[in-house]
Amino acid sequence: MGKSRFGKFEAAPLSSDFIPSLREPTQQILWIGCSDSGFQETTILDLLPDEMMVHRNIGNMLIEGDLSSETAVKYAVSVLGVRHIVVCGHYGCQIVKAASREGLQGPWQSKLDSLHSANKHTIEQLPEEEHDRTFVKLNVLDQLRSLRQFPEVVDAAKSGSLQLHGIVYDTHTGEASRLVEEPECRI
Numbered sequence: 001m002g003k004s005r006f007g008k009f010e011a012a013p014l015s016s017d018f019i020p021s022l023r024e025p026t027q028q029i030l031w032i033g034c035s036d037s038g039f040q041e042t043t044i045l046d047l048l049p050d051e052m053m054v055h056r057n058i059g060n061m062l063i064e065g066d067l068s069s070e071t072a073v074k075y076a077v078s079v080l081g082v083r084h085i086v087v088c089g090h091y092g093c094q095i096v097k098a099a100s101r102e103g104l105q106g107p108w109q110s111k112l113d114s115l116h117s118a119n120k121h122t123i124e125q126l127p128e129e130e131h132d133r134t135f136v137k138l139n140v141l142d143q144l145r146s147l148r149q150f151p152e153v154v155d156a157a158k159s160g161s162l163q164l165h166g167i168v169y170d171t172h173t174g175e176a177s178r179l180v181e182e183p184e185c186r187i
């Protein structure tokens with residue numbers, strides 16, 4: 001169980017049928033992943049490739065004013081009518097690191113800086129090897145929070161036609177967990 005400015009959360013095991021496959025080429029998922037993940041994590045769920053629309057950028061982040069990710073979200077929700085949005089981070093990410101923002105610029109850097117500042121006490125109390133892993137998880141939660149700023153996402157979620165999921169993938173073991181937030185902590 002971790003604690004952040006988002007409230008309490010935990011990482012629970014992810015089964016391959018967490019999102020049931022439609023068994024037909026209908027895009028039901030917007031998958032937001034990281035550009036340096038190795039691209040294997042989209043196979044952790046037992047889904048047909050055609051069921052996913054994949055959007056990638058550095059750090060699997062939703063940055064306010066980033067036309068590419070904003071258009072992807074709006075198109076997926078309003079036009080495709082996807083039923084799920086997955087934000088998938090990965091351990092070992094060279095971009096989402098607790099200690100260093102080297103090479104990042106502008107809003108990417110400031111969003112991670114802000115996340116780090118807000119959770120500094122939590123992160124610093126952890127054993128060293130857990131720093132980055134926890135920061136990867138917090139970053140996924142931060143992007144879910146950003147997704148909830150989209151009116152299209154809020155409306156679809158309220159009507160019950162859309163669910164948001166945070167997932168973290170371990171590139172070494174090939175295993176994944178889903179991040180579970182306490183409902184009262186959600187925005």
Ligand SMILES: [Zn+2]
Nearest residue numbers: 034036093094
């Ligand atoms: Zn990465």
